[in-house]
Amino acid sequence: KQEVTQIPAALSVPEGENLVLNCSFTDSAIYNLQWFRQDPGKGLTSLLLIQSSQREQTSGRLNASLDKSSGRSTLYIAASQPGDSATYLCAPTSGTYKYIFGTGTRLKVLA
Amino acid sequence: DTGVSQDPRHKITKRGQNVTFRCDPISEHNRLYWYRQTLGQGPEFLTYFQNEAQLEKSRLLSDRFSAERPKGSFSTLEIQRTEQGDSAMYLCASSQPWDTQYFGPGTRLTVL
Numbered sequence: 773k774q775e776v777t778q779i780p781a782a783l784s785v786p787e788g789e790n791l792v793l794n795c796s797f798t799d800s801a802i803y804n805l806q807w808f809r810q811d812p813g814k815g816l817t818s819l820l821l822i823q824s825s826q827r828e829q830t831s832g833r834l835n836a837s838l839d840k841s842s843g844r845s846t847l848y849i850a851a852s853q854p855g856d857s858a859t860y861l862c863a864p865t866s867g868t869y870k871y872i873f874g875t876g877t878r879l880k881v882l883a
Numbered sequence: 884d885t886g887v888s889q890d891p892r893h894k895i896t897k898r899g900q901n902v903t904f905r906c907d908p909i910s911e912h913n914r915l916y917w918y919r920q921t922l923g924q925g926p927e928f929l930t931y932f933q934n935e936a937q938l939e940k941s942r943l944l945s946d947r948f949s950a951e952r953p954k955g956s957f958s959t960l961e962i963q964r965t966e967q968g969d970s971a972m973y974l975c976a977s978s979q980p981w982d983t984q985y986f987g988p989g990t991r992l993t994v995l
Contacts, residue, residue: 776925806983815887815974816926816986861925869981870916870939873925 774799776874778862784880785852793847793877795862800843802864806871807836807847810859819860820847852881887987889975895993896965903961904990908977915958916984917950918974919943926974932958933980965994 775798785791795805804823808816820829820836822845828837835848845862859878863871888907896902908915913934918926929948930940934955944950947965952958962969972991976984 803981808986813972813991815988816976818983818985821983863925869914869978870928870931871918871926871976871984872928875923875925 774802774864774866774872776862776864776872778860778874778877780877781875782878782880784882786882787852787854789852789881790848790850791852791879793849793860793862793879795845795847795874797843797845797862797864797872799864799866800840802840802866803869805836805838805845805862805864807834807845808861808863810861810876812859816861849879852879854881854883856881887975887977887985889973889987889990891990892988893991893993895995897995898967899964901961901963902965902992903959904973904975904992906958906960906975906977906987908957908975909985912977912979912985913955914978914980914984915952916976916978917958917960918976920972920974920989921970929960962992965992967994970994 779794806821807819822838833850859876861876863873890905915932917929920926932952947963950960972989974989976986978984
């Protein structure tokens with residue numbers, strides 16, 4: 773059974789800092805892994821999708837890496853902004869392609 | 884393409900009542916997923932449809948829960964005899980096969 777852990781659970785940083793969010797998963801037989809953002813009381817917004825054959829994906833200030841064999845992914849956010857404040861969720865997929873989510877990292881970027 | 888929509892956005896009900904939620908997926912997506920999310924937790928998978936066929940159900944989906952997707956278009960999730968433990972955000976997502984899932988805004992259920 774796939775289990776996903778995200779560290780840290782919460783993070784508060786001043787604006788402009790670069791930061792790294794960590795995700796680990798127990799079953800390395802995944803098709804891909806996706807990072808999402810969730811604002812309070814809202815649905816999920818897709819950020820980056822990394823296929824199992826890829827090592828990393830980039831979108832703007834975001835960079836996600838995947839080390840499938842060790843069951844780890846990281847989300848790097850450059851030059852953080854107050855608008856980046858949200859909960860960040862990682863979700864590997866396998867089997868019928870359902871997402872298995874971690875509990876997320878709650879990020880607060882202070883102006 | 885207007886994205887995934889869910890209705891209602893909020894539902895308050897008394898314990899023991901039945902509730903039904905609707906999800907309208909992105910029109911060309913043949914896969915539809917339901918998830919449940921409680922406060923401080925990540926979403927948990929409930930069930931999944933490919934077209935009108937319900938292909939997988941989580942053990943979280945007790946016999947009080949039923950989901951349908953008639954004609955492979957919109958989907959409904961019904962909860963019978965609601966309990967306070969059913970209070971959660973119910974999220975719907977749709978996708979093409981093996982592609983990114985796009986999530987709706989969710990339906991927040993409060994059972995009093």
